[in-house]
Amino acid sequence: MTKSNFTRRGVMKTGAIAGAGLATPIIFTGASWAQESGYLNAPQGDTVTLGFNVPQSGPYADEGADQLRAYELAVEHLNGEGDGGMLSTFSSKVLDGTGILGKKVQYVTGDTQTKSDAARASARSMIEKDGAIMITGGSSSGVAVAVQALCQEAGVIFMAGLTHANDTTGKDKKANGFRHFFNSYMSGAALAPILAAQYGTDRKAYHLTADYNWGYTTEEAIRSSTEAQGWETVNTVLTPLTQTDFSSYIAPVLQSDADILVLNHYGGNMVNSLTNAVQFGLRDRMVNGKQFEIVVPLYSELMARGAGQNIAGILGSQNWDWKLENQLGDKYIGTNAFVQSFGTKYGFPPSQAAHTGYVQALLYADAVTRAGSFNPCAVVEALEGYEFDGLGNGPTLYRAEDHQCFKDVVVVRGKENPENEFDLVEIVEVTPVDQVTYAPDHPQFAGGSLGTCNPGA
Amino acid sequence: MEAIILQILNGLDKGSAYALIALGLTLIFGTLGVVNFAHGALFMLGAFCAVTFSRLIQMSHTVVDETRTDFLGNPLQVDVPYIYDFFGQAAGDVLIDWAVPLSILMAIPVMILIGVIMERGLIRHFYKRPHADQILVTFGLAIVLQEVIKYFYGANPIPTPAPDAFLGSFDFGLMLGFDAGGIVYPYWRLIYFLFAAVIIAGVFAFLQFTTFGMVVRAGMADRETVTLLGIDIDKRFTIMFGIAAAVAGLAGVMYTPINSPNYHMGMDFLVLSFVVVVVGGMGSLPGAVLAGFLLGIIEAFASMAEVLAILPGINQIIIYLVAIVVLLTRPRGLMGRKGVMEE
Amino acid sequence: MGILEVKNVGKRFGGLKALSDVNLSVKEGSVHAIIGPNGAGKSTLLNCLVGKLIPDTGSVSFEGQSVLGRKPHEINQMGISRVFQTPEIFGDLTVMENMMIPCLAKRDGAFSISAYGAMMDDREIVERAEHMLEDMRMIDKRHMHAASMSRGDKRRLEIAMCLAQEPRLLLLDEPTAGMARADTNNTIDLLKEIKSTRPITICIIEHDMHVVFSLAERITVLAQGTPLVEDTPDRIKGHPKVREAYLGESSGH
């Protein structure tokens, strides 16, 4: 590849400042610039631009807003403003509050609209127009996979935001993409033993699954890990993404002999299906002499808020929770530091979407600093197989084979009597990392290949 | 058998929402000839009347509780609703608990007012404009209303529960000769169905038995003649728009305990309600109601696991499939009148 | 054998008998009027002739060929043109364009996709349309937006459009309904002129006796869905049955 495939505005921006006043037109081909720096959008001058691509319209707009808050906080901390947040607890100490490699961090924002097309358009605008060297954010797997592929093609780093489907680091994994968030398999592996302990091993589960990729991988993960615990899956029904009233899917559950309902739903789907399930009195049912229970594999604070009191007593898994360090001690150091600086700035505790975004931004900055270069290939090398601690999840590994983070998974339950709208879940247990680790060639993740890192030149 | 009865109940319940929205949409189509893409937004505004009302009566002042701390370790600030101060905690709790039904009292005047303002301020200037312009302006309005709500209430769904008295389900099992627990159905959904039936009956009775209604019906059939008779049909149409807005708004208010309202719930319903109206037949009120219930019931049956096992994915497309079949076999929908919106 | 032969045509709408046992023969080259009181079935009969309605019984044939079961545009292509009660023209188009469409239909048939060449480069069609407009003394209005013309001009344009197709039978459905006396007379003159300059058969449905008696060579009187009598204008005037069924009733006009 000798031709560049993206323009490098970052180069030009500073080039333009240097050449301001020059009236002679100079024609550059993309290739000549690429050879100079060796990679796309090399930051020139004293700033570096990051792209925060989050949903700002559509159903996940609030989650995106929370992510954006965390990114802004991360930029502050990287630039040495504010209280420094997790920089003080992070196991790597190379970040010193002087930006990244001495360059002040700037950022641009865009709206993914939770549509893969719009997300790619927004990411391309950041790369082509604003000269962003790294893209991060997002609140769904469809968007994450689409933007990750784009970043691979373009030659910048993608630090995924909230994406839970196996595919992101499974069949659609890419060398330039990294995911800190946990995934469907981990949810299943973390939940199954606790479900067995709480509800017994002799259970019959009925799955309602959102009819798209994330739903499929989550259903598969939960099924296989609960069946391994001795559960029986009596039925699985796919529900359309656009469904708002789930009554006609819930009612048949009453007719079956299932005593567990697993809702493989996220966002609005989950809020509505859970609300409907509780309306139909499923929580009060006794089946086969056992109390009927509902399980929501992937929890989020915002969804819990949307579902209100219906969430009480429902088990699910999370990537992180702001109460981790307070309740489970020093292993999860970093949590309080982050909550403290986020809470002070915004007045409420951060969500897990905010946390993963903040951590991803820090990890990227750290990798660049350790590598001593913004070159995506150097960053990839620095992140692959990197072990770190102090970012709120305990000791964590960025696995080289699939660019997935491995760390403890938090199992939570909706609080019976929440004190306020930010304190809706309680931590039940933390499943240790080795229980959720899987082989890189696990069948649920088969079919893809990282390829080679692309520096865009 | 129980499963089928349950799905019929579900269908009637879904159908109630469809029918109520479609009814309002048809009133506007029929009386004013306006394609109102903002009708979904009216439904959404109704739902947010309930949210606003419950927030209003929960308006509170903060009291610092030194004995407890918040998540950052500062003294906890506890919110105390004003309503406790006025009525005492017990009565206050009852009022808060009954916020959704009570908010109807607020929603009716508010929605009528919104409808009248919309008609007077905007829609009436578009009666003579092409349908394309009507679509553009009402769609723009829908976006604006939606974004205003998003600005104030956020994008996340807001839980708005029904009064505690209506939590839980009604057991039809014994009543219909099945086992106890065989057919249980949530109280609030039954109420929603009854409520929809009352509203629909009310609108029909109003059009059928009042002079006002008769004039409006005549106006729907032949606007020019009625105007020639010297009746100020415009004024009546304004009121009709207000009523249609109120119907949509009430459908929204009562829907909030079924699904937590969010700012784009109107758009979710918009396309579906257009399909319902057209399947029912343009300009036909009974058609809209019939189509609403019909599509609700068909949708409920299509989502049964037994059906999905034979036809995977049928639940994704059933409404549209039925719409196509109906429109191809009956050119003007189930009960459409000739010449309405056919050009 | 006439150019248009209607035999035993009957049509019901539900329980209502609109036409029964209608027999009619229009002689080639004649002006034939169909009159009758409101609800006599004149419009139904006309719609049966042009393919808008299909009669329940009987047959309709034009130049020996049956028109039954054919679509309106096919019947038109056989050589029957229709003028409507309210002028049906292309209101959004200019007069010239209105004129060009029947010229195209005449030359290219019911469907021909020529999406590339410019309309105005088609000399043949342009000339034919201009010629027709000159003939009808409308050439000065050719850039006018058709909808903005007067009622009389619209009627003239509609008739011109029908004639551009060189039909052998022209059906007119109350062509002067709602017109002022002057416009009515103009239309009568126009039709007389057409009759005298072209080999065409005209079949006219009319309410206005003045029009009928100025133009028609033969008159069929329709009452309650059946032809009462068919004869020359002079004899119709004095016919007792007609007076009873029609003229007596219409004396209030």
Added chain:
Amino acid sequence: MTDQTSNAGAVRPKPAAPAEKTGLFGLRGKDASLLVFVALLTLLAPFILNPFPTGSAMAQFNAGYPDLMQRFVIFGIFAIGFNILFGLTGYLSFGHAAFLGVGSYAGIWSMKLLTLNVIPSIVVSVIVAGLFSLIVGWISLRRSGIYFSILTLAFAMMSYALAYSVLTPITGGETGLQLQYFDPRILDGELAAGTTPRANLFGLEMGTSYELRFGSWLFTFNAGYYIAAACMLAAFYLAIRIFRSPFGMMLRAVKSNQQRLNYTGISPKPYTLAAFVISGMYAGLAGGLLVAMDTQVGAERMFWTASGEVVLMTILGGAGTLIGPVLGAGFIKYMENIVSTINKSTLEGWFAFMPDGLADFFVTIVYPFVGKGWHLTLGLLFMAVVIFLPGGLVQGGQKIATVLRRDRKGSGLEPGAAAKRKQAED
């Protein structure tokens, strides 16, 4: 300039004066100058869309980067095609995004199975979208008015729902389809493992760009954009020919009076079906170009909001005019891509010159309308355009042109009357 804009949208029949010559590519004077005008606009777009120096506060409003320029012309094609159906025949399809989506899927499968060259992929897109629109059109055109709209909507929503769920093996479902180095691609050589497949035109990759720096201005010339722009010009040229052709006149006749058309011996159905298929093929072309420029397809591009978007583009620009749909498409895409990226720190940058309190005040006032509030601005502008410019943006341009001309000549038509006449002619 004013002359060109004033004629921009008029579908004006010319007197058949023999003196008038046909000019450029067989177009008459005003159409030819319109084509030249549009060609210049697209050719010089990298300059026109980047009026602000990089690094300046106003650089936020620059739209001259490849992705957005490509989107302008691609959605321009989509809207031009939609306008052939809606603007000429008056049939309002609410499901046109389905053809764009189907075209995109066909295009990417061509790149997966045949070759990375964009030409076969675009051809396949157009053909497949054409066939699909033939089926949908043949069924939907049995009804007219809103019944037709709902039929097309139903087909599009079924396509979307199935593509997102049941058809995941073919469409990639939620995550969409992307190219892989291990795709078969029978016409191309095998790619090395791990490399990224890129769409190209006989070796020229779509992402290739050349940059021109002029002082502190920067202009980007992107190969993909110029290929898409060439397609748009061809599409636009063809649209002019169709508008002026006997076929185009028949389509306008369909809109005007189907009754009369029937009784003029012409059957409207084949004409509308032909228009439907042509506009479906335009949508397929747009879909094919979308994957050529950005090798990924997501099912959302078939959702009803995407169909609604092209309706809005056309009405916003001016339905039935030639240039209107292109303007509408540019307008909406600009809002979506530029206004949505203005965040609080950008705003603070703009108002930094003011005293603190005042700056905060302005940031607070403006903030709800930009960034995550871009939809609000869009909605308000929809309403403003339709209220104040009933014929869309084109009519707005014409009004301005009329006022200017009257000022210059001191005479001329009343703007209202001119507008009315224009509307009548459109």
